């Protein structure tokens with residue numbers, strides 16, 4: 110059997126057909142730095158400036174030479190890629206290095222334990238599972254306390270203490286034994302309730318079975334809502350509303366107390382919520398950094414309720430914001446931190462959840478496993494990435510901040526020249542977004558149709574790819590926002606080229622010239 114390149118009929122045919130409609134189904138053959146290469150009809154290699162950057166996975170660019178060299182060395186040395194269940198977990202060094210960065214940037218001395226997976230969504234699922242195990246153990250501890258209180262009350266009853274009439278009436282029973290049995294029955298029923306999670310409106314946390322229920326975009330989420338625990342979503346500029354949601358969802362466990370010479374019913378708050386998930390810079394929501402006030406409100410709600418706070422830094426972490434953690438900019442000190450994407454150095458697949466010691470449940474290590482999680486190759490690539498980012502006292506972070514400031518200024522200048530076309534430039538470091546005004550009410554019918562189907566930015570992307578050799582996409586849940594997430598090696602010339610290209614797009618949009626943007630089947 111010869112393995113010739115396949116036509117797209119066996120995988121992705123629908124998706125590729127859609128991309129082709131905008132000229133985006135280009136076949137890339139090579140990648141280096143900020144450039145992807147494809148070959149045109151005459152066999153010439155065409156370089157494309159890649160600003161999508163593996164959806165934020167390429168902080169050091171495509172096939173960074175230090176990472177590639179390291180990978181080659183690992184393979185030449187026949188590194189043990191697979192040695193599951195042995196004395197040395199390859200993730201240990203990565204977790205240790207990340208702990209040093211946590212201490213420096215987040216100002217906490219507490220240890221964070223690493224739990225490894227293979228992708229962003231998988232790491233989110235691990236965090237959900239760990240939070241649920243923690244919740245389950247807290248429920249067990251509560252039920253044990255209540256059992257102890259029931260035993261104390263039984264002893265008091267044996268000693269002649271009466272049961273308050275209103276307690277018997279409330280549960281429809283006529284003896285302490287029946288009351289104790291009913292308390293236990295109702296508490297068991299309560300303890301089997303599915304948990305809820307809290308997340309921010311617009312947030313994105315992946316597309317696996319549980320993580321998709323924390324992702325706000327209802328197109329992605331609702332078809333699968335029957336499969337997993339649900340989230341209640343909170344507007345990111347009104348996080349204090351979470352306290353109201355917690356109150357609305359409040360569930361009590363029944364307890365008993367001996368007071369004023371009688372046995373009375375009492376209540377204990379049942380832990381309804383598994384965790385509160387937030388991205389310090391909301392990526393797919395359209396590149397929206399959380400404000401310090403939002404973060405303060407998040408921490409307050411979580412401290413008041415005991416709900417663990419999870420920082421999803423899958424996209425914002427690994428230096429993109431100008432520090433390793435975007436949490437460092439807004440004062441977010443979370444209980445869990447999730448990393449993936451760029452942690453794999455642009456060539457490996459890895460993800461990790463870091464859990465604060467005081468919230469960590471060691472038994473989780475015996476319950477959760479993954480064949481590929483923390484494998485020898487990915488872990489050592491991740492370690493190399495951390496070494497490169499941390500080198501020269503964090504020169505890479507300074508570079509991300511400096512390049513980002515330059516790019517943001519250039520994008521803001523364009524937005525200021527075309528305020529009728531662009532709504533806003535947002536973001537920090539090399540996690541930037543530029544948002545178009547919606548085209549829903551455009552005078553141009555094609556623009557209106559693209560807006561209605563959330564593909565206006567795809568048309569812009571097709572134009573930029575073919576006319577300017579620039580690859581860029583919109584964010585998943587804000588279809589009018591172009592995401593700018595190149596590597597730290599983006600040059601002045603590349604930033605200027607992008608700004609000029611944006612000006613051309615703006616002129617076309619201002620002229621409502623859909624023909625200039627439209628292209629089909631021009632993929633090579």
Ligand SMILES: Cc1ncc(COP(=O)(O)O)c(C=O)c1O
Nearest residue numbers: 228229230313314315392423424
């Ligand atoms: C903040 C955030 N969380 C989770 C994910 C999911 O990661 P993955 O695509 O690796 O599953 C993404 C991906 O874009 C993300 O940006």
